[in-house]
Amino acid sequence: MLYWLLYQKLYLYFRPFRIFRYLTFRTAFASLTALLIALVIGPFVIEKLREFQIGQYIREEGPKAHQKKAGTPTMGGVLICIAIVLPTLLWADLSNPFVWLVMFSAVAFGAIGFADDYIKVVHRRNLGLTARAKLAYQFLAAAVIAVVLVVMDLHGSYSTRLMVPFIKFFRPRLAIPGLTHVPHLGILAFLPFIGFVMLLIVLTSNAVNLTDGLDGLAIGCTIIAAGALTVLTYVSGHVTFADYLELQRMPLVSEVTVFCGSMTGASIGFLWYNAHPAEIFMGDVGSLALGGALATIAVVIKQELLLPFIGGVFYLEALSVILQVGSYKLRGGKRIFRMAPLHHHFELLGWSESKVIARFWIAALVFALFALTTLKLR
Numbered sequence: 001m002l003y004w005l006l007y008q009k010l011y012l013y014f015r016p017f018r019i020f021r022y023l024t025f026r027t028a029f030a031s032l033t034a035l036l037i038a039l040v041i042g043p044f045v046i047e048k049l050r051e052f053q054i055g056q057y058i059r060e061e062g063p064k065a066h067q068k069k070a071g072t073p074t075m076g077g078v079l080i081c082i083a084i085v086l087p088t089l090l091w092a093d094l095s096n097p098f099v100w101l102v103m104f105s106a107v108a109f110g111a112i113g114f115a116d117d118y119i120k121v122v123h124r125r126n127l128g129l130t131a132r133a134k135l136a137y138q139f140l141a142a143a144v145i146a147v148v149l150v151v152m153d154l155h156g157s158y159s160t161r162l163m164v165p166f167i168k169f170f171r172p173r174l175a176i177p178g179l180t181h182v183p184h185l186g187i188l189a190f191l192p193f194i195g196f197v198m199l200l201i202v203l204t205s206n207a208v209n210l211t212d213g214l215d216g217l218a219i220g221c222t223i224i225a226a227g228a229l230t231v232l233t234y235v236s237g238h239v240t241f242a243d244y245l246e247l248q249r250m251p252l253v254s255e256v257t258v259f260c261g262s263m264t265g266a267s268i269g270f271l272w273y274n275a276h277p278a279e280i281f282m283g284d285v286g287s288l289a290l291g292g293a294l295a296t297i298a299v300v301i302k303q304e305l306l307l308p309f310i311g312g313v314f315y316l317e318a319l320s321v322i323l324q325v326g327s328y329k330l331r332g333g334k335r336i337f338r339m340a341p342l343h344h345h346f347e348l349l350g351w352s353e354s355k356v357i358a359r360f361w362i363a364a365l366v367f368a369l370f371a372l373t374t375l376k377l378r
Contacts, residue, residue, distance in 0.1 A: 015174040022354060023257055026091040027230065030258045031265035033087040038079060038269020046273065046280050049073035054121050072278060075117045076270065077286020081110045083266035084259070084293075085270075092258040097157070101148060102259050102296050109205050109292030113284030114221045138288070145296055146197035160193045163248055163302045165374045167308075200304055201295040204311065207318035208291030209284060210341045215276035217343060217357050218314075221364040222290050223267045225311045228368040229297050230260035232310075235375070236301045245375045248302050256300060276354055288371040306374060312367030314359050317341040 043051075050073050092099045115137075116129045129137075152158035161173045174193035214217035235241035237254020267290070273279045282290075291314070298307040308315045324340035327329055337345040346356045 023234070027234070027257045027261035028093040030087040031261035033090060034262040034265030035269045037086060038083040038266050039272060041082070042079060042178045042269065042273045042280075045076065045079045046073050049075060049280065051339050054117075072281055074281040074283040075114070075121070075285050076274065076280035077102050077110060077113060077117075077282040077284070077289055079280075080108060080266050080270050080286045081289055083269055084262045084289075085342035088264040091262075093255050096252055096255040097148075098252055098256050098300050099153065099259060101145060102256055102300065104295055105141070105145055105201070105296035106263075106289045108144070108291040109138065110285050110289030112137045112141065113209075113286065113288035116288075117283040117285050135202065138205060138292075139198055141292070142198040142201040143194065145201065145299075146194040147187060149299065150187050150194060151196065154187075154189070157252060158250065158300075159248060159285045159302065160190060160304070161248065162305060172359045196304075197299055198297075200299065200307065201292055203318065204295035204298075204307065204314065205288045207311070207314035208294070209287040210321055211314050211317045211343070212282060212358055213341060214343055214347075214353055214357050215278035216271055216274050217360055218287055218290075219267050219271045219274050219282060220264060220357065221311070221313045222294070223264060224361070224364045224368045225294055225314075226260055226264040226267060228256060228371055229265065229294065229301075229303075230264060231372060232303055232306075232375075233257045233260050233301050236303075246277065247375070249252065250302070253301050256297060260297060263290070276357065283314040306371050309367050309371035309374070311364075313364045315365075317343065320345070 054073060054075050086105060088099065088103060094100070111135065112129075116134060119129060149158055150160065153160045160175060164172070175190045175194055176188075176192065208218055208222065211221060216287050233253060234257045235245060235255070236247050236249065237251055239249060239251075241247075242249035270280075270282065270286070274282065294311060295307060298304050298310065303310070318341075320337055320342035321340045323336050327334055327336045338348040339345055343360060346359075347353065351359075
C-alpha cells in the first residue's frame with residue numbers, strides 16, 4: 001500500500017520517495033513495522049485473552065513441571081498473523097501474485113489452527129479438531145497453493161522444476177512424463193508436483209506445531225528459519241546473485257522478501273512475550289500459520305529440498321514423534337524416547353527447560369547456516 005502510494009503515485013512529485021523502490025529498504029522497514037506492532041499490541045492481546053479466559057490446557061501425561069503453565073493465555077498466534085500481514089500489506093508490491101500466495105498460506109493455516117484452538121477453549125480440553133478433519137483442511141489449503149503454482153507454471157511465471165542441493169544442473173520436473181504439454185490434461189499432468197507440495201506444506205506445518213511445546217522454542221527456531229529464507233528469497237530474485245550462485249532466477253519472487261522480513265520481525269516481537277516464563281502461547285493458530293508460510297516460501301523460491309535443513313529442528317521433532325508412534329505400535333508398546341516430541345525427552349533426562357530451548361536454538365542456527373552454505377556447494 002505504501003509502495004503503491006509513495007513510489008508509484010507520488011514519486012514523480014517528490015523524488016526522495018524513490019527510496020521505496022528498493023527491496024532492501026522495504027524489507028527492513030517491514031521487519032521493524034512487524035516488530036513494533038507485536039510489541040505494542042502484545043499487552044492488549046494478552047489482556048483480552050485473559051479477559052475471555054482463553055488459557056492453555058496441559059496434558060496430564062506431559063512433564064509434571066508443565067502443569068504450572070495451565071491457564072497461560074494461548075491463541076497468541078493471532079498476534080503473529082496480524083504482525084505479519086499488516087506490514088506486508090503496507091510495504092510489499094501488492095500486484096505481485098507470490099505475495100498474495102504466501103499471505104494466503106499463513107492466513108489459511110492460521111484459520112485452521114484458530115478453529116482447533118477455539119474448540120479446545122470452548123470444551124476446556126487439550127483436543128480440538130479431530131485429526132482427520134484437521135489434516136483434511138490442511139491438505140485442502142495446500143492443494144489450493146499447489147494448483148495456483150501449476151497454473152502459474154503453465155503461464156510461464158513459475159517453474160515446477162526442483163533445485164537439488166549440491167548438484168549444479170540436475171533439475172527434475174515433477175510432472176507426468178510426456179503429458180506435460182497435452183492440452184486436455186492441463187493441471188492433471190502435474191499431479192506428482194501437486195502431491196509433493198501438499199505433503200511438504202502439511203508436514204512442515206505440523207512439524208512446527210509439534211515443536212511448540214516449550215516457552216520460546218518454536219518461535220525462536222522460526223526466527224532463524226525465517227531469517228535464512230529472507231536471504232534465500234532475496235538472492236533468488238536478484239539477477240547478479242542468482243547468476244553467481246547458479247540459482248533458478250524468478251524476478252517476481254524477490255517481492256516475497258518483504259513477507260519474510262515481516263515474519264522475522266513478528267516472530268522477534270512475539271518472542272518478547274513468549275520467552276521463558278511465557279506470558280502467552282502461540283497455540284495452533286500461530287504454529288500452523290508459521291509452518292505453512294515457511295513451507296510455501298520454500299516452494300515458491302525453489303528451495304523445497306533445502307527446507308529440511310532450513311527448519312532442521314522442526315523436522316527432527318516430527319521425526320521423533322513418527323518413530324515413537326511406529327515403535328510403540330510395531331514393537332508391542334516399546335518406546336524409543338522417554339517422551340515425544342524430542343524436547344520432552346531431554347526434559348525427562350534432567351535438562352532444564354531453558355537449557356533445552358537454548359540448545360535447540362543453537363541446533364536450528366547450525367542447520368540454517370549449513371543450508372546457506374549449500375548455495376555455493378554445487
